[in-house]
Amino acid sequence: MTATHGTNTESVMPVQTVQDRAAQNGVTKERVEKISAAAYRIRHHALNMGEVQGQGYVGQALGAADMLATVYGDQLRFRAEDPHWNARDRFLLSTGHYAIGHYAALAEAGIVPVEELETYGSDDSRLPMSGMSTYTPGMEVSGGSLGHGLTIAVGMALGLRYQGSGSRVFNFLSDGELDEGSTWEAAMGAHHHQLGNLTAMVDINALQADGKTDTVLRTEPVTEKWESFGWYTQRVDGNNMAELLQAFDNAAAQAAAVGRPSVILCDTKVGRGVPLLEDREKAHFMRIEEHEWQTCREQLTAGYEGKAAR
Amino acid sequence: MSTTAVKGPAVTSAAPKLKTSAMIASFADPGQKTASAPFGHALVKAAQENDKIVGLTADLGKYTDMHIFAKAFPERFFQMGMAEQLLFGAAAGLAETGLVPFASTYSVFAARRAYDFLCLDAAEPNLNVNIVGGLPGLTTGYGPSHQATEDMAIFRGMPNLTIVDPCDSIDIEQAVPQLAASDGPTYLRLLRGNVPTVLDEYGYTFELGKAKVLRGGNDVVFISSGLMTMRALQAAKALAEHNVDVAVVHTPTIKPFDAATVLAEVNTDRLAVTLENHSVIGGLFETVASAVVTAGLGKRVVPVALPDEFLDAGALPTLHERYGLSVQRIVAKVLAELG
Numbered sequence: 104m105t106a107t108h109g110t111n112t113e114s115v116m117p118v119q120t121v122q123d124r125a126a127q128n129g130v131t132k133e134r135v136e137k138i139s140a141a142a143y144r145i146r147h148h149a150l151n152m153g154e155v156q157g158q159g160y161v162g163q164a165l166g167a168a169d170m171l172a173t174v175y176g177d178q179l180r181f182r183a184e185d186p187h188w189n190a191r192d193r194f195l196l197s198t199g200h201y202a203i204g205h206y207a208a209l210a211e212a213g214i215v216p217v218e219e220l221e222t223y224g225s226d227d228s229r230l231p232m233s234g235m236s237t238y239t240p241g242m243e244v245s246g247g248s249l250g251h252g253l254t255i256a257v258g259m260a261l262g263l264r265y266q267g268s269g270s271r272v273f274n275f276l277s278d279g280e281l282d283e284g285s286t287w288e289a290a291m292g293a294h295h296h297q298l299g300n301l302t303a304m305v306d307i308n309a310l311q312a313d314g315k316t317d318t319v320l321r322t323e324p325v326t327e328k329w330e331s332f333g334w335y336t337q338r339v340d341g342n343n344m345a346e347l348l349q350a351f352d353n354a355a356a357q358a359a360a361v362g363r364p365s366v367i368l369c370d371t372k373v374g375r376g377v378p379l380l381e382d383r384e385k386a387h388f389m390r391i392e393e394h395e396w397q398t399c400r401e402q403l404t405a406g407y408e409g410k411a412a413r
Numbered sequence: 414m415s416t417t418a419v420k421g422p423a424v425t426s427a428a429p430k431l432k433t434s435a436m437i438a439s440f441a442d443p444g445q446k447t448a449s450a451p452f453g454h455a456l457v458k459a460a461q462e463n464d465k466i467v468g469l470t471a472d473l474g475k476y477t478d479m480h481i482f483a484k485a486f487p488e489r490f491f492q493m494g495m496a497e498q499l500l501f502g503a504a505a506g507l508a509e510t511g512l513v514p515f516a517s518t519y520s521v522f523a524a525r526r527a528y529d530f531l532c533l534d535a536a537e538p539n540l541n542v543n544i545v546g547g548l549p550g551l552t553t554g555y556g557p558s559h560q561a562t563e564d565m566a567i568f569r570g571m572p573n574l575t576i577v578d579p580c581d582s583i584d585i586e587q588a589v590p591q592l593a594a595s596d597g598p599t600y601l602r603l604l605r606g607n608v609p610t611v612l613d614e615y616g617y618t619f620e621l622g623k624a625k626v627l628r629g630g631n632d633v634v635f636i637s638s639g640l641m642t643m644r645a646l647q648a649a650k651a652l653a654e655h656n657v658d659v660a661v662v663h664t665p666t667i668k669p670f671d672a673a674t675v676l677a678e679v680n681t682d683r684l685a686v687t688l689e690n691h692s693v694i695g696g697l698f699e700t701v702a703s704a705v706v707t708a709g710l711g712k713r714v715v716p717v718a719l720p721d722e723f724l725d726a727g728a729l730p731t732l733h734e735r736y737g738l739s740v741q742r743i744v745a746k747v748l749a750e751l752g
Contacts, residue, residue: 193509198594236538243509248533254499255534258506261491265467266510286495292503295494359677 110269130348134177138344141211141326142172143407146209146376147400154396159224159232162380162389166342166371167275167306171208173347174273174304178355183213187241190270193259195244197276202234205242205275214241236310250283252276253303257292260364271355274303280320281310287332290364293398297362303334304367305343312387313385325368326400328379334366341369377402418568424534431555433729437574440552440640440729447607448582452545452657453481457513460486465470466593467507469493469516471500477547478605480719495529504542505534513593520546520561520602525566535598536593541548542598549578549602550639551719551736556726557729562719566660566695567601568600569668575599575621578689578697579612580623580642584665587619594622601651602639612663624671626678636676637688638664641717648743655748660747667697669751672704679705684750690738693718715750717743 149164174194182188196205203381206223215230222228229238235245244255256274263270280286293301293351307325309316316322331335335357347369354365373389374380377399380389391399441447447473448454468482472495483490491507493500495519504516523546535542546564555557568576575595579585585604592599615627625694627642628649637645642663645749649659662678664671679685680702689697697717705712719736733739737746 133493190574207652245537248529249503250498251530251534254530255506255509256503257499260504260506261503262467262507262510262512263491265512268510285496285498285502288494288499289502292496292499296491 119142129401130345130352134348135344138169138172138176138348139407142168142344143376144205145172145207145211146403148210148217148220149203150377150396150403152203152206152220153391155221156224156392157180157393158388159203160200160388161203161377161383161391162373163198163306163308164207165377165380166308166373166375167201167204168207168375169342169344169347170304170306170369170371171204172211173344173351174275175208175212177348179211179256179273179350180215180270181241186214186268190268192271192273194255195252195256195259195272195274196234196242196246197244197274197280198249199233199235199245199247201275201277201306202230202232202246205234206230206239209239209241212241212305215239222276229266249277249280250285251292252280253286253289256301256303257296257298258290260298261296262295264298264300270300272301274301276303276305278305278307278310278316279323281305281325281328282311282320290329290334293364297359298364299362301364302351302367303364304369307368307370308373310373310385310387316387329366329368333363335361335363336366336368338368338370341371342375376406378406425597431731433728438518439735441607441609447670448586448612449607450478450481450605451582451585451608452589452601452603452605453478455586456482456526457485458491459593462590463513463593465511465513466608467491467514469500469504469507469514471495471497471518471522473518473547476519476591477545477603477607479515479517479545482515498520498530501527501530501542501544503532503550505530505538505540508535508540508542509538513543515543515545515593515601517545517547519559520549520564521559523600524561524564527622528567530600531574534570536571539573539597541593541596543592544598544600545603546600546652547603547605551724551732551738552640552690553606554727554729554732557723560724562692562724563695564602565667565691565697565707569695569700576601576602577665578639578667579665580639580663581609581619583610583612584619588665589622590618591621604640609640609643611646617663619665620704622666622669622671624664624666624674626663626674627661627663628659630658631683632657632751633659633684633686634681635659635661635686635688636664636675636679636697636701637661638667639690641690643690644738644740644743647740648747651740651744651748655744657747657751659747664697668702670700670704672708675701676704676710678706679707679714680710682749684715685712686717686750687745688749691718692721694721715746717746
């Protein structure tokens with residue numbers, strides 16, 4: 104874990120492993136196990152939805168499942184039976200095509216019934232291919248046109264703070280969205296307005312529609328960019344539960360205390376948890392044959408239970 | 414020019430060229446009654462009664478009269494910097510939390526630069542986001558970078574969006590609280606600075622979504638919006654001297670359009686003329702034309718509008734004369750039509 108704190112004096116302290124810090128700050132085994140189980144179920148839901156649809160952004164969902172599990176299972180304040188509860192924290196999915204993963208997380212959170220997931224992408228479903236607030240309970244914004252989420256998040260964070268709300272705003276975005284100038288307009292605005300109630304989480308899977316990110320439009324050095332925009336910046340293995348939990352704990356404590364927006368840069372692996380897909384040539388829209396879905400589920404379960412993958 | 418006095422009678426071979434004025438030239442005629450910053454004051458008044466109203470701008474507070482609001486309610490004003498995508502994305506976010514944002518910039522930047530954000534973040538979820546666009550149509554001599562000659566053409570296709578093209582300070586003062594009270598997104602074609610006060614002489618009140626007949630007339634009917642209603646009224650007076658009797662219908666709400674009122678006036682033997690401070694493409698003329706065709710009326714409509722061109726830079730009076738928005742050009746056009 105590369106925690107970069109700008110002027111924070113912590114950087115001169117002896118190097119600690121993330122596990123040390125986790126133990127110290129309360130990233131307990133129980134928390135890790137709870138989130139790991141949630142992430143497993145989110146991945147399982149995503150594979151089922153992908154199979155029903157015969158396609159879908161399954162690779163991204165598997166890669167981002169740990170981030171989604173952490174935020175929904177550990178961080179977000181919400182009422183499953185009342186998605187519009189005024190005091191809820193807001194989770195904004197900027198990347199509309201990650202909806203398959205988000206729906207799985209909403210099912211895990213009890214906001215959307217698990218049985219409804221099989222309608223994903225079907226006519227008249229509340230779960231369209233690209234996430235939209237007007238369709239789905241718990242979906243705060245309509246994503247899809249990339250680079251919007253963080254601008255809306257800035258307004259929400261301003262509005263909540265102005266109205267005296269203690270609610271936090273989380274914006275999930277992808278490294279591809281770092282191509283969009285509006286993301287950086289929002290990054291400046293959040294810092295200018297000292298939005299400590301705003302946390303951005305960036306899924307860095309190094310892949311976008313036309314290929315690998317470093318061949319499409321080089322976004323690195325990503326950490327230094329966010330730091331120089333004044334954000335409390337952490338970069339973690341986005342498929343490591345302990346690192347994710349620690350990063351969110353740090354963000355909550357430090358960013359809010361100093362009124363600084365916080366970003367958690369999460370390096371993730373497309374297809375994570377399913378070796379068949381992890382090893383497949385990476386593509387924005389991954390092809391999975393009809394007979395492979397069951398293999399995917401078996402590999403996922405075997406990996407989660409610690410058995411050798413078949 | 415006033416420096417000729419000491420030299421005796423001026424000897425000029427040609428009329429002096431007018432100069433492009435400051436960014437926002439007033440289009441008030443000399444000696445005309447005006448109100449200062451009517452939008453800013455109206456927003457303050459509305460905000461005193463509705464604590465959900467907040468204001469934002471993208472580095473153009475002083476140029477959109479938003480500075481009046483910012484001074485009155487500093488804690489309810491958010492400066493977003495020269496970042497229009499952020500401006501309108503954040504306005505949508507503020508509206509998502511139950512607030513009623515008014516977000517100002519120039520019309521060109523709202524319509525051309527931030528369209529995607531307005532469309533998907535404000536209009537699709539039908540949020541109460543109020544866009545305030547300065548320099549609509551031909552209200553600056555700075556050239557195409559600042560002249561929003563096609564803003565209505567761009568915005569009319571956006572579902573859920575209400576579009577208001579006010580004539581004067583009365584329209585603006587009365588429209589602001591109604592825009593705040595209407596649920597969905599709105600776009601106000603802002604007139605700022607010293608704005609003419611015209612409609613007080615016509616027993617007029619602004620009603621969102623309604624066209625109003627300001628005066629009757631037997632020979633010609635003008636259908637107008639925005640500052641062209643002021644010109645329409647002036648042209649009607651001038652045409653009276655030519656024994657031409659002109660009715661004027663003011664339709665400040667472009668969308669949703671009050672087709673019933675307008676069609677009742679158009680569907681007569683009178684010459685029908687639309688007048689707008691906008692391109693002939695996609696604005697009031699085409700709004701009226703589509704209403705006429707949809708109703709099955711075989712009625713000719715004559716447009717007074719800006720041409721489908723990128724316009725020149727220059728002094729506003731020069732440009733209004735050049736592109737046909739001046740009273741003189743309107744009168745000449747009507748007389749030519751009447752033969």
